[in-house]
Amino acid sequence: xxxxxxxxxxxxxxxxxxxxxxxxxxxxxxxxxxxxxxxxxxxxxxxxxxxxxxxxxxxxxxxxxxxxxxxxxxxxxxxxxxxxxxxxxxxxxxxxxxxxxxxxxxxxxxx
Amino acid sequence: xxxxxxxxxxxxxxxxxxxxxxxxxxxxxxxxxxxxxxxxxxxxxxxxxxxxxxxxxxxxxxxxxxxxxxxxxxxxxxxxxxxxxxxxxxxxxxxxxxxxxxxxxxxxxxxxxxx
Numbered sequence: 001x002x003x004x005x006x007x008x009x010x011x012x013x014x015x016x017x018x019x020x021x022x023x024x025x026x027x028x029x030x031x032x033x034x035x036x037x038x039x040x041x042x043x044x045x046x047x048x049x050x051x052x053x054x055x056x057x058x059x060x061x062x063x064x065x066x067x068x069x070x071x072x073x074x075x076x077x078x079x080x081x082x083x084x085x086x087x088x089x090x091x092x093x094x095x096x097x098x099x100x101x102x103x104x105x106x107x108x109x110x111x
Numbered sequence: 112x113x114x115x116x117x118x119x120x121x122x123x124x125x126x127x128x129x130x131x132x133x134x135x136x137x138x139x140x141x142x143x144x145x146x147x148x149x150x151x152x153x154x155x156x157x158x159x160x161x162x163x164x165x166x167x168x169x170x171x172x173x174x175x176x177x178x179x180x181x182x183x184x185x186x187x188x189x190x191x192x193x194x195x196x197x198x199x200x201x202x203x204x205x206x207x208x209x210x211x212x213x214x215x216x217x218x219x220x221x222x223x224x225x226x
Contacts (some may be wrong), residue, residue, distance in 0.1 A: 004153075004169075006153075040220075041217075041219060041220070042115075042201050042203070042217025042218055042219055042220055043154070043201075043217050045214045046217065047212065067210075088153055088154065096207070097159065097161065097167070097218075098156060098157055098159065098169060098171070099144065099215070100156070101146075101153040101154040101155070102153050103151055103152055103153040104153050106155070
């Protein structure tokens with residue numbers, strides 16, 4: 001089936017630093033999504049991307065839909081303690097019926 | 112309040128004892144889906160439903176059943192649970208993803224342990 005790879009697996013950063021993570025696949029997707037999961041809760045959608053090359057921001061978060069449609073990037077600027085959590089990318093395929101998630105990037109923010 | 116609810120939140124059971132995890136949404140969403148989350152593997156789709164009486168397999172359907180008799184409910188059934196089904200389960204709902212509405216709302220999760 002479809003598979004997504006995320007890097008890095010985990011990262012420790014200082015508060016105030018910028019963060020960059022990415023998601024790659026050998027398959028093409030028409031929609032890329034980025035979610036954040038806090039401990040003990042379900043994932044929450046951060047950004048949705050629908051067009052190749054699209055760059056979309058949501059506050060301090062910026063995500064890009066790669067032009068090959070096989071990758072996507074998420075950047076977080078000026079990190080704060082509440083950014084701690086697991087970030088998942090997801091792709092939509094099969095004419096919009098199926099979602100596949102990456103394994104996640106665990107972010108820790110040190111004060 | 113718009114939400115997806117799951118019950119129970121925690122369940123410990125024994126191998127072979129049938130169980131059902133309920134999922135309900137109050138947003139009139141057509142699309143509902145079940146996922147399992149295991150360390151290092153992210154979320155994997157078990158089953159999904161595009162609308163009432165329309166269900167289909169995701170990536171890991173073996174050992175699970177679902178039904179969609181009403182728009183708001185999408186129960187997950189384990190007829191004969193096994194230890195490898197120990198996992199964290201999430202239900203999610205959205206308007207039809209294929210129509211450009213891909214924002215899924217997730218429930219709080221059900222942690223299942225099968226001994």
